[in-house]
Amino acid sequence: MSVSLIEIGLPELQEYQRHFTKDWPKYCQEYYCLDNFINFLKSQPNIQNLKAYTLTQEKAKTEGVFLIVDRYQLFVGGLNNNTNGLVQRALEVLDWSKGLKCSSIPMRHAQALENVIKEKDLKIIFKDPTNLYYLKAEEALKLKVEPPRGFHFKTLDVKDAQLVNEAWPNRHLGSLYFIQRQIRLSVNVGLYADDTEELLAWCIRLQGGYLGALQVKESHKRRGFGSLVTREISHRIASLGQDVMALVNPLNTASCGMFDKLGFKVIDQCLWLRTEPTNGEFTWPEGE
Structure with a gap:
């Protein structure tokens, strides 16, 4: 047939x-x-x-x-x-x-x-x-953390898409539109400086439902900002009553270690x- x-x-x-x-x-x-x-x-x-x-x-x-x-x-x-x-x-x-x-x-x-x-x-x-890293909503709610003095969390603005796209290792022709759309339609978070409103770190929920485009500006790396925005976006997703997922290449030991530390568990590939x-x-x- x-x-x-x-x-x-x-x-x-x-x-x-x-x-x-x-x-x-x-x-x-x-x-x-x-x-x-x-x-x-x-x-x-x-x-x-x-x-x-x-x-x-x-x-x-x-x-x-x-x-x-x-x-x-x-x-x-x-x-x-x-x-x-x-x-x-x-x-x-x-x-x-x-x-x-x-x-x-x-x-x-x-x-x-x-x-x-x-x-x-x-x-x-x-x-x-x-x-596939996974965390139940009730556990993700516990990840809520206040940003350090001099910084604040805020939902990304579409005007931030240019910076996010340029810093994204997976950028390509057409990816700017993709980032703009995800900012408009999906859960996301940015970490900004209080005095200048400069965007320093961010994370966006991608179409598949997992965390993605997690980046920290080169000038502010090694300060724990990646973990901060991961905690914040996880809390935002959990506040919707949803569990949290992230996909990490097993060779990316730094990211694997961060998700392990935050309580995520590998449940699949x-x-x-x-x-x-x-x-x-x-x-x-x-x-x-």
């Missing part, structure tokens, strides 16, 4: 999200990924270049199989670990021609992803496993992988 992708919208995403409450926190990646995109669509129903799909097969709907393509990023979810082939089938019929950054893919879906990449002979730009475009170079321009 022929199987294809069908586009789904806000009602279906809300229905699918309920699937991932079982065996908590086993499916927290999918739950909070959907939660963020649901909130994005509630705030901005016609958000540009964002599509969500499932398969036409009824079984895919009952197991919550979804693909979300957000510009060049791909998010994958489903209850099953692909023993019935649904996730792999969905990935097989997806359009890979522009290249995709497979973001925070739960490791139980990694084999399906790698099978499709091999079948399609896609070229990989990078492939990185990351540890996620995969990051990017493929090259198949029809010539394609990049997302600024503002799209």
Whole structure:
């Protein structure tokens, strides 16, 4: 029987999200990924270049199989670990021609992803496993801390996006728009100097629901500011009644040590992988 992708919208995403409450926190990646995109669509129903799909097969709907393509990023979810082939089938019929950054893919879906990449002979730009650090909301609420004298916390302003993007090691053509959108639509925090209002450290919650773009200005490193903004954003997320997640490369011993110290626990791994475009170079321009 022929199987294809069908586009789904806000009602279906809300229905699918309920699937991932079982065996908590086993499916927290999918739950909070959907939660963020649901909130994005509630705030901005016609958000540009964002599509969500499932398969036409009824079984895919009952197991919550979804693909979300957000510009060049791909998010994958489903209850099953692909023993019935649904996730792999969905990935097989997806359009890979522009290249995709497979973001925070739960490791139980990694084999399906790698099978499709091999079948399609896609070229990989990078492939990185990351540890999924997790902290319950009630524990994250205890992380609340006052900034040191002379500094204050504040929600980032869109005008801060230029600095955040320039300091971000993962910046690329089109990433400024991404940072601007996340500042507008997601939980975030900045640490500012009282006297000059200079932004010195920051952290933004990314689409998958995890902490990201955690940076400290070069002039203010080694003062514990990274830990401060991590504590503050964790408290802000927990204040919404939500648990906190972060993805850290296991080779990044400094970040791993910080999350360990704050009480986060590694409960799983996620995969990051990017493929090259198949029809010539394609990049997302600024503002799209």
